[in-house]
Amino acid sequence: MAEVSLQNISKSFGAQKALDAVTMTVPDGSFVVLLGPTGAGKTTTLRLISGLEMPDSGQILINGHDVVRQTPAQRNLAMVFQQYSLYPHLSVRDNLAFPLKSPMMRTPADEITRKVSEVAEMLQISNKLDNKATELSGGEMQRVSIGRALVRNPQIYLMDEPLSSLDAKLRSDLRIELKRIQTSLGATMLYVTHDQVEAMTMATHVGVLDQGRLVQFGSPREVYEDPVSIYVAGRLGSPKINILPADLFPGAPHGAAHIGMRPEHIQIGKGVGTEVVRVEHLGDQTRLHLKTNNLDITTLIDAHTTLNRGDAIAISPCDPLYFDAHGDRLK
């Protein structure tokens, strides 16, 4: 396994700046999740590290060696593509064996058989091994494409939304399985997702990208509790953080334009009066949608609340985050 380090990496596609001077270190054995909306540069980052794209400037170091001039094969990494990219002319078995048969690996036949059946077992696709790759459902294809990465023992795993098209049950199984594999192998993994549960539960580090710039990099807890901007605060948390005018509540510091309150950081009882517009019972918790001065606020409340639509309650913040007019955090 290896440490990957990006130094001042920039990449443009025509006039479109995909990555802008990104510097980031993925420590050996860490699980780094990249967050950001479509077009933020997550996939480009993976493609640059894999060697499918050349950076316009900057260095990519794997274990301290600059690999910018190396081919993807020389870099010895595994990647799970968002579009699966299974070889349509091969069976599932041959798809899984394909990386092992490469001239770089030259795996003996019995070793290939063993690894393929082991991975197929883990991903619950053993009964599909002789199917053509095109004869699978979307979820099965995605599992095969994860399997194609897991049969190897690469320097680093790159995964581009690998669990996005699985059903909820399988997704949570595989989430635990992937994390288990990563920990037991001590594997370095760089993982792109939109899913906040994946980010919070699997990551040792979270990197937040905004239009090609890395705006924050830290542990999931750090990014969640101590975001540098409104943008970062909005990337994690479900329901989303409430961003309101700073003067709605007393006690805002000088220069604050916005106050950010996570749904769980709202005290009910005294403070600003609001009206309950909707009560969502989720079983383990209840979401309360409130309205005050035409502002929407979402908060969490005890699962067995007796509050109803139309009720009036007063709220006040606890541990709020303050942001300036540009959306940057005020500390």
Place this chain on the structure above:
Amino acid sequence: MSGFSVTEPSKRQKWISGLLVITYALVTLMPLLWIIATGFKSPSDSIAYPPKIVFQPTLEGYVNLFTTQTRITPNMKDTLPAPNNWYEQIVRDKNMVIAGPSRYGQRFLNSIIIGFGSTFLSIFLGTLAAYAFSRFKVPIKDDLLFFILSTRMMPPIAVAIPIFLMYRQLGLSDTYLGMILLYTAVNLSLSVWLLKGFIDEIPLEYEEAALIDGYTRFQAFYKVVLPQAATGIASTAIFCLIFAWNEYAFAVLLTSGEAQTAPPFIPTIIGVGGQDWPAVAAGTTIFLLPVMIFTIFLRKHLLRGITFGAVRK
């Protein structure tokens, strides 16, 4: 709802379309069936009027096609030992003896060598060029592609005289190499353009996956792109072979002996011992077989659909 269905035609629709297809097939296959039938007629049956639909089949045409014969007098015939086999018998019945094999076999073999040789070369070069045009940043790509296409814009025979003179100077006249190069040059524009279209349709993601899986660019091309381009390669090969196989004008102009192909040879059969239509028809029938066999052999690759579905769009 009425019984109308978009997906499943009714019995009557199937019956009508079947009838139409059979009628059309009969009309288009008529000349072919006539040629095949004529090959098995005797010379007198072949020119009988009204034409004979029912006749006594004979292999005389095929024997005449593959042999050269000499006429003998009845006296001489009596002195000869009895014929050794059925084809000597057929010849003897016409008061002839077999003098030796005809040149048809050799000409047919020439057609095979030149036809398949040029097809292989067109596909080999065409696939590599098409892949490069499809995947790499080639300088002045559009101009090059247009130039390749432009070689099709005039009939090749329009440059027959320059080619004839060039070939004479280079010693390529009447050689396998000369004919293979010529047919390859003509076919290359077709193969580059057709194959580029097929390769364009194969998503880049497969090669990228192969690169990451530890393969080089060429190995990815060989292991991932080629199998998926099989459909396109097969159909392009059929087009190339059909052109090279049937080409007549250059074959007449540039070959006469060593490398002469079957098309210019077949008409010359007419002159051997009168208007021997059964022999001409037999030569034509055999000439049709390789392209038919080649097409049937590649038919399974012509079925589309293998490249679809494993990349999420």
